[in-house]
Amino acid sequence: MAGLHGGNIKEIAEIYHLSEKSIIDFSANINPLGLSENLLKVLKENTDQILHYPDLRYTELKKEIANYHSLTPENIFLGNGAAEVIYSLANILKSQQLLVLAPTFSEYEDAFAHQKTNIVYFKTKDNDFKVNTTDLMIKIQEEKVDTLCICNPNNPTGTIIEKEEMIKLAKFCQNNQIYLIIDEAFMDFVDEKESLTTELRGNEYLVILRSLTKIFAIPGLRLGYLLTDNSHMMDDLESNAIPWRINCFADMAGRESLKDKQYLAETLSYVEKERLFLESSLTKFTELKLVKSSANFIFFEYLSTVDLQKALIEMNILIRDCSNYKGLDGNYYRIAVRTREENEKLVEALERYFYGKSHS
Ligand SMILES: Cc1ncc(COP(=O)(O)O)c(C=O)c1O
Known part of the structure; x- marks a missing residue:
């Protein structure tokens, strides 16, 4: 077990006195489509297997x-x-x-x-x-x-x-x-x-x-x-x-x-579309220097010394502070690609942070 990972939502909620449910978690890189319906059904129907x-x-x-x-x-x-x-x-x-x-x-x-x-x-x-x-x-x-x-x-x-x-x-x-x-x-x-x-x-x-x-x-x-x-x-x-x-x-x-080819295909196209949406939305913030991603998360440097994780958690958005990774000596963060609604909330929060108001 090592230092901090993403997804530590309970701990963050305690530190900032927030309710866990009010936080949108961009810090763990989990499929934004959530559990597939097939899997949820199978799990619910087989609780007797615990025995x-x-x-x-x-x-x-x-x-x-x-x-x-x-x-x-x-x-x-x-x-x-x-x-x-x-x-x-x-x-x-x-x-x-x-x-x-x-x-x-x-x-x-x-x-x-x-x-x-x-x-x-x-x-x-x-x-x-x-x-x-x-x-x-x-x-x-x-x-x-x-x-x-x-x-x-x-x-x-x-x-x-x-x-x-x-x-x-x-x-x-x-x-x-x-x-x-x-x-x-x-x-x-x-x-x-x-x-x-x-x-x-x-x-x-x-x-x-x-x-x-x-x-x-x-x-x-x-x-x-x-x-x-x-x-x-x-x-x-x-x-x-x-x-x-x-x-x-x-x-x-x-x-x-692993049999659910449809869920896998849907995930790939959804994540690709949302990653492109986030990348194009974030590039307008000139203080953020994005690294081109091939995955379901985006890594960037914030050209400032301000703690962006702290600033965003005050707006109920949790991003991954990357300061505990080896080989980084700047102000780096990682965000997961989430649903369109959540991704828009992140962009709005950044607009509020950088421009002091929500842009439509
Ligand atoms: C590159 C990499 N490998 C392995 C893991 C661990 O995955 P798991 O949740 O299956 O233990 C992670 C978790 O973030 C990861 O980023």
Whole structure:
């Protein structure tokens, strides 16, 4: 567990003496369409499952995930959210030298630091938060890195490394016996074609992490998984894992949701439309410097020293203050793409903040 994450709405409500319900949460990157009707129905109709232990092998769930990625159930290790999988992986890899991007999702450095792994950072700020893979490979060799983690798309920046570049990186890591962990927690919001799951077969050094909590709006239920074609790694993960760690509702949610192609397609087009709406609305505030995003959230610098999170929470809007990310020395924030109504409220709040009144 590490510092602050987004979605800490209870804590923020307490600090600012607000009711939780009055806050619009732009700080956690969850599907704005919310729970699908199909999933809600299945969960409601199966409350009697609480009375039973889940299937210890999670056969059906693994089959569904395998279908989704055109892999086999033997390639899948499940976790109570991707966060748990990160800790399980750090525990068995026992890496000496891990390289992560800066800024990026902090649980990698925390999970590996618990195992006494040394952490090396590859800063992206001076390159508009894009990753130059040639420079990255040089750094990997200079620092004698044995494990590399890339979140693609990256959190908090929303930037993506294109598939062609990722394939080059995967080959480089395989040739040099370096573990490459690709965290694709937000890939479902982009395009499955960008995923490196197609490159897993035969590459024992490639590991891909996925999360279903964001795309299916189930952060309270929690489900994530790891994909690998390394059977020794899989044996190690399974033999160290806690039995029944996926509860019956998360198991059901995974099985039902991955089949729901319509909900997935609707999400993609909705998020794309709303991201474009937000990007075009926010660019008119000249004090905000936006980073081009490929994901369901937008990262920007506020060219001022004023605390924008504090200013907006006074208008019942919660955004993610990014000051606790490594590699950022400015005033940075991240906002999730929400529904049109909520996105308009955010734009109105910014208008009030910057211009002192609401513009129509
Ligand atoms: C890049 C990345 N990976 C993994 C996670 C954890 O996902 P989960 O909710 O499935 O544990 C997050 C959560 O924000 C994330 O941003």
